[in-house]
Amino acid sequence: MAPPKKSPAVPAAKLVAITFHVQDPISQPINGATVELVGVASRTTDPQGNVTLKVPAGTFDLKVRKAAHSTLPPSVPFKDQEFRNSTFVVPAAGLPTQVFTLTTNVVFVAVQVVDPLAVGIPGVEVELANLGFIKRNTDRFGIAMFGAQPPGSLDIKARKTDLGPFPAPGGVFTLGEQRQPRSHTNVGALQTFVIEMATIKGLTLSAVATNPSFPQRIFKGAAGTTDTDKDLTVAVDCPAGAGKHIPVKVDFTFTSEAGNAPKAKGGKDNTDVHFAQSGAFAMTGGGLTTAQITTDAAGQGKIVFKASVTSGDGYVVRAAINRPPHDPTGTLRGEIRHDDKRFEVWKRLDYNNLFRMKTGASIGVDVNALCVEANIQPAYTPCFTEYHKGAVHDIAFQEFISNLVPPTAAQLPISSRIGVRSNGPDTRAVTVHGLKVAADGSTSVGTEVLTLSGTSGRSTTSEFQRVDRVTVAADPARTISIDLSTGPPIATIGPGATSHVFAPLLFDTAAAVKTKAQSWCDANEAAVTAGATALRTAIGAVGFHLVGAAFDHPKHDGRPTSGITTFYAAYPTVRIRVDQGDFHPDAKWSNVQGFNHGQMSVIFKNSSGARSIIVARHEIGHASDHVDFSLPGGPHHDTAHCDQPSCLMFFTGGSNQFCTIEPDHSIKRMKGISR
Amino acid sequence: MGAIYSASVSPDKPWLGDRMNLTLRCKAQGPAPHTMTFDHPSLVLELATVGSTDEPIVHTPNQWSLMREDGLVRLQTNGGVEDLKSGEERTRTVDLLNIFPSQMMSVATYELTFILEEAQPPVRSAPVRIEIGSGPHSVTLLFPFLNHENHGLRLHAQNLLTRMTGQTGFYNAEADAAEREAGIARWRHWWETEGSALPWDYEASHATMDHAPKAPPPDRRGKRLGGVVYQSASLSEAQKAAIQALDDG
Numbered sequence: 036m037a038p039p040k041k042s043p044a045v046p047a048a049k050l051v052a053i054t055f056h057v058q059d060p061i062s063q064p065i066n067g068a069t070v071e072l073v074g075v076a077s078r079t080t081d082p083q084g085n086v087t088l089k090v091p092a093g094t095f096d097l098k099v100r101k102a103a104h105s106t107l108p109p110s111v112p113f114k115d116q117e118f119r120n121s122t123f124v125v126p127a128a129g130l131p132t133q134v135f136t137l138t139t140n141v142v143f144v145a146v147q148v149v150d151p152l153a154v155g156i157p158g159v160e161v162e163l164a165n166l167g168f169i170k171r172n173t174d175r176f177g178i179a180m181f182g183a184q185p186p187g188s189l190d191i192k193a194r195k196t197d198l199g200p201f202p203a204p205g206g207v208f209t210l211g212e213q214r215q216p217r218s219h220t221n222v223g224a225l226q227t228f229v230i231e232m233a234t235i236k237g238l239t240l241s242a243v244a245t246n247p248s249f250p251q252r253i254f255k256g257a258a259g260t261t262d263t264d265k266d267l268t269v270a271v272d273c274p275a276g277a278g279k280h281i282p283v284k285v286d287f288t289f290t291s292e293a294g295n296a297p298k299a300k301g302g303k304d305n306t307d308v309h310f311a312q313s314g315a316f317a318m319t320g321g322g323l324t325t326a327q328i329t330t331d332a333a334g335q336g337k338i339v340f341k342a343s344v345t346s347g348d349g350y351v352v353r354a355a356i357n358r359p360p361h362d363p364t365g366t367l368r369g370e371i372r373h374d375d376k377r378f379e380v381w382k383r384l385d386y387n388n389l390f391r392m393k394t395g396a397s398i399g400v401d402v403n404a405l406c407v408e409a410n411i412q413p414a415y416t417p418c419f420t421e422y423h424k425g426a427v428h429d430i431a432f433q434e435f436i437s438n439l440v441p442p443t444a445a446q447l448p449i450s451s452r453i454g455v456r457s458n459g460p461d462t463r464a465v466t467v468h469g470l471k472v473a474a475d476g477s478t479s480v481g482t483e484v485l486t487l488s489g490t491s492g493r494s495t496t497s498e499f500q501r502v503d504r505v506t507v508a509a510d511p512a513r514t515i516s517i518d519l520s521t522g523p524p525i526a527t528i529g530p531g532a533t534s535h536v537f538a539p540l541l542f543d544t545a546a547a548v549k550t551k552a553q554s555w556c557d558a559n560e561a562a563v564t565a566g567a568t569a570l571r572t573a574i575g576a577v578g579f580h581l582v583g584a585a586f587d588h589p590k591h592d593g594r595p596t597s598g599i600t601t602f603y604a605a606y607p608t609v610r611i612r613v614d615q616g617d618f619h620p621d622a623k624w625s626n627v628q629g630f631n632h633g634q635m636s637v638i639f640k641n642s643s644g645a646r647s648i649i650v651a652r653h654e655i656g657h658a659s660d661h662v663d664f665s666l667p668g669g670p671h672h673d674t675a676h677c678d679q680p681s682c683l684m685f686f687t688g689g690s691n692q693f694c695t696i697e698p699d700h701s702i703k704r705m706k707g708i709s710r
Numbered sequence: 711m712g713a714i715y716s717a718s719v720s721p722d723k724p725w726l727g728d729r730m731n732l733t734l735r736c737k738a739q740g741p742a743p744h745t746m747t748f749d750h751p752s753l754v755l756e757l758a759t760v761g762s763t764d765e766p767i768v769h770t771p772n773q774w775s776l777m778r779e780d781g782l783v784r785l786q787t788n789g790g791v792e793d794l795k796s797g798e799e800r801t802r803t804v805d806l807l808n809i810f811p812s813q814m815m816s817v818a819t820y821e822l823t824f825i826l827e828e829a830q831p832p833v834r835s836a837p838v839r840i841e842i843g844s845g846p847h848s849v850t851l852l853f854p855f856l857n858h859e860n861h862g863l864r865l866h867a868q869n870l871l872t873r874m875t876g877q878t879g880f881y882n883a884e885a886d887a888a889e890r891e892a893g894i895a896r897w898r899h900w901w902e903t904e905g906s907a908l909p910w911d912y913e914a915s916h917a918t919m920d921h922a923p924k925a926p927p928p929d930r931r932g933k934r935l936g937g938v939v940y941q942s943a944s945l946s947e948a949q950k951a952a953i954q955a956l957d958d959g
Contacts, residue, residue, distance in 0.1 A: 625788075627783055632781045642784070643754075692768075
C-alpha cells in the first residue's frame, strides 16, 4: 500500500503585540475600559489603564469603551460614547503604545489664586463651598487641584492670613476671603479658575533727607516756630495691576526717646499735635499720637510729622498697616506690615554775616577761612546744631579802625624856650641840652646853641619839654644867667664854671601831665568808637555779624613798634588808664584783639589762632537759635551770655565749648531747653 | 641753646574735690634770646578726656574781655617774649578749677597740654595726665564747694554729694549764704557721725542699698564716683525711694 500523501503545510500567522493605554482628560489611567479589535481580540485595561492585544498584522475594526464614559468631546447632554476606528491598521512591524482618552461626565477643576500682577500666591486655602466644602491649599504656583467635579456651578472661596478680596474699582484693601461663583461646563476638560486676591507685598516709610550724609536729621524752621515739620512718604505695595495699587489704610505712631525735653522745658508731650495732613491725603486719628491716611492709586501716602523744636530730641516714627481697620469682622489684631524711621531734631545755623576787609593784597583777618565748618562745627555738634558758613562779603581795607589822633596843644605837657644872657661883654656859645619839642608835639633829645651877646638876652628857637643842662666854655670873669626866655633867672653859670645841670628842669607837673595824657588817650578811644560806628554804619548788616579787620588802633595793635610816641617823654612815671590797665601814654596800650559794637564783632590780626576760633564760635553762637543763656539780672551783663566763666558763651568767651554746668548749661540752652 | 618747657599738676594724684594747680615752666638751658614765655597771648591750655574722641577743651589764659560803654573789647597780654639768661626760669601757675570746672569736678582721666601757638617753632608740651579719683575722702573735700560763689559749682557739688551719700535733706543750693552754711554743717555732721561709718562701694556710681561692696582698691582711690552702702532696714521709705531714684541719674 502506498504511504499516505502529506498535505502541504499552512504557515501559522505571525502575531503582533499592541499595547493600548486608556486615560482620562487629566492623564489619569482608566481601569476596566474595553479595547476590542472586533473579531480578533477583546480585553479590559488594568489599573494602570493598559492592555496588550496580540493580533496578526492587518486592518481591523477597533473599539474602545467603558460604561458611563465618552470620547472627547462628549455630547451634550452627556451620553456613553465609544471610540471606534474601523480601519485600524496593525502593521507587521508593530505599533507604539496607542493612547485613548475617555471621560466621564465631569469637569476637572483647578483654582489658581494670583495677585493682580498674575503672580501665584502659595498657601491660600481654597474651598469649593457648594461641593462639600472641599478644601485645598495652593502650591507654589498658587494652584489648588480639585480633580473631577460634576459640571455645574462652583462657589469658590479663597482665604489666607493678611490677604483680602480684590476690591471693586476705587475700593480700599480689606482683609478677608475672596468668594467667587463660577460655572464649570467644560466636561472632560481641565478647567482652571483664576481668582485674584489683594496682597500687601511691602511697606516703606521714607523722607527726603535734608542732609543726605545724616538722613536722620530733621531741621527746625525759623526761630519761633512751634514744631519741626517733616514730610513723610509711605509706599504700600498692594498691586492692583501693572502700575496701579489698591489703596490701603496706614496708621502712624511714634515713640519719643527717653532724653527728650519735657513739655515744661519747651518739649512736647502726648497732648501736643504730632501729625498733620499733607496735601490731599486726608488724615484721621486726631494727630496727637496717632494718625491714619489712605494710600492712593500709586500706592503712596503722605503725612507731616511734627516733632518738637528742641534740638537733640529723638523720635522713632512707625508707619503700620494694622489689621483692625482692614478687618470687617473686627476680630483681628496686630500689624500686617510696618516700617520705622528714626529722626533727630536739629537746628540749622546758616551764618551769612561774614565781612572781610580786603583791598587788593591788603587783607584783614580772613574770616572766610576762619569760619569754615571744621573750625566751628565741633562746638555745635553736641548742641545738635548744624552750622553752615555763608559767603563772605569783602569791604574796603583799612589798617586801623582809627588812626592815632595827635594830642592838642592843651593835651601836651608845658614846654618852654630857654634864654641866656651874660653880665658883661661875652660872645661865647652856650649849649642848651634837653628834650626838644617838634611842631607836632613829639619830642627828641637834642641841643640848641646860643651865641651870647654881652648883656643882651638870647633865646632858643626850640621849645624844650625838659632841660637837662646848659654848658659853656669857662670864663673867669663872667656869669651867665639862665631864664625861660622871659622872666627872672632860674639858674646861673658862674665865673670859671662850664655848666649848670638841672634836676632836670620841667615846666609841668606829673599830675597835670597825667590828666592831659588821659584826655589825649580818651580822645583816641573816642576816635576808635567813632570808627567802629562808621564801620558798622558802612556795612549796614542786620543782626550779629563778624568782621575780619586788620587792627584796632596803632596803640592797640600789639605790634612792638607801631604807635610808639614821644609826646610825654619827659614824664616817664606818668600812667594813664586804658581798659583797666596802666600804661605810659607814649608806650603801647592795651592789646586789643577785637571788640563788639552793637551786633558787630570785629576781630583783628593780632588775635591768635585758638582765640580767633573761640571768638568766631562765640559770635556765631549769638546768631544761633537758642533760649537765653542766662536769666535777667544775672551776674554778667545780659541774657545773651552764659554766667559760667568756662563757657564759650560767657561774655569773655571762656573756652571753645558750650558749658554743661547746671543751672546754666549752655548746651541745653542751645538745644532750646528752657530753665 | 634754647629753653626747656614743662608742665606739672599738683597734687599729682588728685581726689575729686581737690583744688588742682597747673604749673608751667620755661627754663633757659643757656642764653636764650627772644624766648616765648607764659605771658604771651598765644598761650593755650588744652584739656582732653582720655579715651574720648570729643574735641579737647581749649582755654586761652592770656586773653580776656572787658565791657565798655560802647560794647565789649577783647584783650590780650602785651609781651611774653624775653631774653633769658642761662638757668633763668619763668613759671606760671593756673588754678584748673577756675578754667575747667566741670571737668576738674568729675571722676575721669584727662591729659592737659599747653601750647605757645606763635612760638617759632611752636611749643607744645608733653601732656600731663590728671587722674581724678574718688572715695570717702572726696566727700569731705566737696563740702566747701557747697558755698562756692559760683552757683553752678554749688549745684554740681550738691549733686555729687547727693549721689555719694544718698542724702538730700540737709542743704539747699538756692538758699542764702547763712542757710547754706547751716546746711553744710548739718551734712558734714551727719557724715562725720554716721555716713563715714557706712561701707563704701568704690565701683558704684552712687549710694546703694543691701549689698556687700567689693574690697577697696589698694590705694583706696576709685575710678568711679562711688557711694555709701545702706542696709535698707535702717532707712525710711522716703530714704529708700531717694536712693532708688539715684538709679535714674
